[in-house]
Structures are given as structure tokens and as C-alpha cells.
Amino acid sequence: MIKVGIVGGTGYTGVELLRILAVHPEVAVRCITSRSEAGMAVADLYPNLRGHFDLNFTAPDLATLAECDLVFFATPHGVAMRMAPELIARGTRVVDLSADFRLKDLDVWAAWYGMPHESPEWAEKAVYGLPEVAREAIRSAKLVANPGCYPTAVQLGLLPLLEQGLVKTDRIIADAKSGASGAGRQGKIGMLHGEIGESFKAYGASGHRHLPEIRQGLVAAAGDASLGVTFVPHLLPMIRGIEATLYAELNDPADFDRLQAVFEDRYRDEPFVDVLPFGSHPETRSVRGANHCRMALHRQEDSATVIVSSVIDNLVKGAAGQAVQNMNVMFGLQEDLGLQAPALLP
Ligand SMILES: NC(=O)C1=CN([C@@H]2O[C@H](COP(=O)(O)OP(=O)(O)OC[C@H]3O[C@@H](n4cnc5c(N)ncnc54)[C@H](OP(=O)(O)O)[C@@H]3O)[C@@H](O)[C@H]2O)C=CC1
Numbered sequence: 072m073i074k075v076g077i078v079g080g081t082g083y084t085g086v087e088l089l090r091i092l093a094v095h096p097e098v099a100v101r102c103i104t105s106r107s108e109a110g111m112a113v114a115d116l117y118p119n120l121r122g123h124f125d126l127n128f129t130a131p132d133l134a135t136l137a138e139c140d141l142v143f144f145a146t147p148h149g150v151a152m153r154m155a156p157e158l159i160a161r162g163t164r165v166v167d168l169s170a171d172f173r174l175k176d177l178d179v180w181a182a183w184y185g186m187p188h189e190s191p192e193w194a195e196k197a198v199y200g201l202p203e204v205a206r207e208a209i210r211s212a213k214l215v216a217n218p219g220c221y222p223t224a225v226q227l228g229l230l231p232l233l234e235q236g237l238v239k240t241d242r243i244i245a246d247a248k249s250g251a252s253g254a255g256r257q258g259k260i261g262m263l264h265g266e267i268g269e270s271f272k273a274y275g276a277s278g279h280r281h282l283p284e285i286r287q288g289l290v291a292a293a294g295d296a297s298l299g300v301t302f303v304p305h306l307l308p309m310i311r312g313i314e315a316t317l318y319a320e321l322n323d324p325a326d327f328d329r330l331q332a333v334f335e336d337r338y339r340d341e342p343f344v345d346v347l348p349f350g351s352h353p354e355t356r357s358v359r360g361a362n363h364c365r366m367a368l369h370r371q372e373d374s375a376t377v378i379v380s381s382v383i384d385n386l387v388k389g390a391a392g393q394a395v396q397n398m399n400v401m402f403g404l405q406e407d408l409g410l411q412a413p414a415l416l417p
């Protein structure tokens with residue numbers, strides 16, 4: 072059994088990790104931290120976990136965490152970069168759900184996250200954990216930077232086009248919408264039901280911290296440092312789910328005839344990417360609670376613009392599910408172990 076610790080067990084991604092790990096056959100959760108709820112039984116805070124975890128939240132303690140084989144950080148930015156290096160030095164592997172180790176350019180990281188990076192060594196060594204791209208590196212990684220939710224939906228939807236050089240790279244557009252759980256569990260007036268219910272808005276249109284992460288991934292896929300992408304997130308009055316509508320112009324419109332096959336070939340062996348028939352409209356509810364990304368291609372009349380619609384559950388493939396997928400790869404387990412459950416409908 073893999074001994075697992077979770078730092079930040081009371082947040083939405085932390086409790087989602089617990090929900091998934093509760094039925095994972097190769098994991099024993101040994102330690103779940105919370106500073107504000109230290110001493111409380113996990114099942115008292117999260118009744119859905121009654122009978123699954125006989126554990127109390129504890130304050131984060133390096134010595135206890137270092138007894139684990141793997142520690143997940145489900146914490147705000149700035150926490151993992153201070154604690155992970157010590158854990159790794161003691162032989163514990165780390166999957167960080169925050170953005171601490173996602174960006175390779177630390178000046179860009181500092182500008183977006185408002186603090187200097189405190190572990191440049193591990194920022195360089197960390198493997199960006201999108202298994203569909205970096206599976207081999209993830210296998211032996213000591214530290215995996217779990218991708219952000221929007222970057223997961225956007226990159227998966229665009230990778231086949233960019234890897235094959237099929238589209239113009241100067242003006243890609245990612246128009247993405249998320250449910251409110253993407254903002255985490257801490258109270259914010261802007262996230263109250265009365266503020267977001269029956270309403271819909273864009274935010275971060277002049278710049279969002281996922282933009283450099285998306286650009287970093289797309290640049291690597293295209294092998295084109297001058298790639299230009301416009302990313303605008305939107306907040307939907309629902310709890311889970313992201314839909315990203317992606318636009319790119321084909322270099323040769325005749326390639327439309329083979330696009331569906333390009334996508335199906337690219338993802339044929341991927342357990343968690345499902346390419347729907349051409350012209351389908353994937354719904355966020357088709358991935359709610361599941362680790363899948365479903366996507367479909369569209370063309371309007373004889374336009375050269377390819378439209379990709381890509382959906383994920385922000386808390387699963389966009390966070391905790393992908394983190395467990397990474398753990399499975401790191402420990403040589405079957406990649407979909409504990410992650411096979413289909414989405415929850417209706
Ligand atoms: N929500 C989502 O859809 C996604 C979130 N993420 C990222 O995952 C991380 C967690 O997100 P989410 O679960 O939404 O966040 P929440 O705000 O819901 O939870 C944060 C957790 O971290 C703990 N925590 C806060 N500060 C510290 C600290 N200084 N030291 C130790 N523990 C701390 C909190 O508990 P306590 O304060 O009691 O210790 C709490 O358990 C974030 O970095 C987020 O950006 C990534 C992808 C998607």
C-alpha cells in the first residue's frame with residue numbers, strides 16, 4: 072500500500088482527493104492536515120466520508136508527512152514551495168495541486184503570483200503533470216506539478232492541432248467557462264449564491280494567471296516560441312465543470328477532412344480523453360465527478376477555423392483526479408486505478 076499524506080485536506084480539492092482515495096485499492100491515507108480544523112474528525116466535517124476514514128485533521132507537521140511515500144499539496148500557492156523540498160530530501164514524493172511548480176520561468180511566476188519563488192531548484196526539476204504529454208517523465212518524478220484546471224481543458228483540446236503543425240499559431244483563442252468550485256472553499260462575497268446565481272460573466276479578460284501556464288504548454292506542443300493565445304475565463308452559476316471553446320485557423324483548410332482521425336489517433340490509447348463524433352456538443356455533466364476530458368470538433372460552413380469544445384470536471388481531471396492519475400503513473404500502477412467511475416448523471 073502507498074502511504075499518502077494530504078496537506079490542505081479541508082479545501083475542495085483536498086476533499087475530492089479523499090473521495091477518490093477512499094476507494095483506491097492501493098492507497099492508505101495516513102495524514103490529512105488542516106490548521107483551522109485540527110483535531111476534528113474527517114467524517115464530522117465531510118459526512119460523505121463517514122465509514123471511510125478513521126482520521127482526524129492535524130496541523131501540518133513535516134516529520135509526520137515525511138513518513139508517507141507520497142504527499143499531495145492541496146494548498147494555496149506559496150505553501151508547497153516551502154515544504155516540498157524538505158519532504159523530497161527525506162525521500163517522500165510530492166504531487167502539488169497548486170501552481171508553485173508549474174511555470175519554468177520564475178520571473179513570470181513571481182509576477183503572476185505576487186511573491187518571489189523560494190525553490191528555484193525544484194521549480195526546474197518538477198515535471199509538469201499532464202500525463203497525456205509527459206507520462207514517461209512522470210514515472211520517475213520526485214515532484215509533479217499538477218496542471219491547473221483551465222490549462223488542462225485548453226491544452227488537451229489543442230494539442231493534436233499544434234503537435235502536427237496544422238494551425239496558425241499567432242491567434243489561438245481559448246474561451247473558457249468554469250463552475251464556482253474552481254475558486255475554492257474559502258468564503259468570498261463574489262462567490263455567494265446571491266452574487267453568482269442567475270448571472271454569467273467573464274473575468275480576468277485582461278490577464279489571468281493561467282494564461283502563462285497555457286502559453287507554456289502550447290508553445291512546447293507547437294515548438295513555436297512566438298505562439299499567441301487569447302484566454303478569457305468566465306464564471307458560470309454551477310458548481311463543477313469547465314467548458315473550453317477553442318478556435319484556431321487551419322494552415323490548409325483541406326486538412327478538415329482528416330482532423331477527426333488526427334484527434335482520434337492522438338488520444339486512442341489515452342484512458343481519460345474521449346473524442347466524440349464530429350459536430351457533437353460535450354456537456355460538463357458528462358464528466359461530472361469523472362476523470363475524463365471529452366471533446367468534439369466543429370466547422371462552420373467552409374470556414375478555415377477549427378472549433379474544439381473540451382469539457383472536464385475542474386475538481387477531477389482539473390485537479391484531484393489528475394493528481395491521482397499522476398500518482399498511479401509514479402508508482403507503476405494501472406493508470407486508471409481508482410478513477411474508473413463514470414460521471415454522475417443527471
Ligand atoms: N478548486 C479547483 O477547481 C482547483 C484548485 N486548484 C488549486 O489547488 C489548491 C487547493 O485548492 P482548493 O482546494 O480549491 O483550495 P481551498 O481554499 O478550498 O483549500 C485550501 C486548503 O489548504 C489549507 N491551507 C491554507 N493555507 C495553508 C497553509 N499556509 N499551510 C497549510 N495548509 C494551508 C486549508 O486548510 P487550513 O487553512 O485549515 O490549513 C485548506 O484545507 C490551490 O492552489 C488551487 O489553486 C487547482 C486546480 C483546480
Ligand SMILES: CC(=O)N[C@@H](CCC(=O)OP(=O)(O)O)C(=O)O
Binds near residue numbers: 219251253281
Ligand atoms: C472559477 C474560478 O475562480 N476559478 C479559478 C481557477 C483557479 C484554479 O483553481 O487553478 P490554480 O490551481 O491555478 O489556482 C480562478 O480563476 O482563479
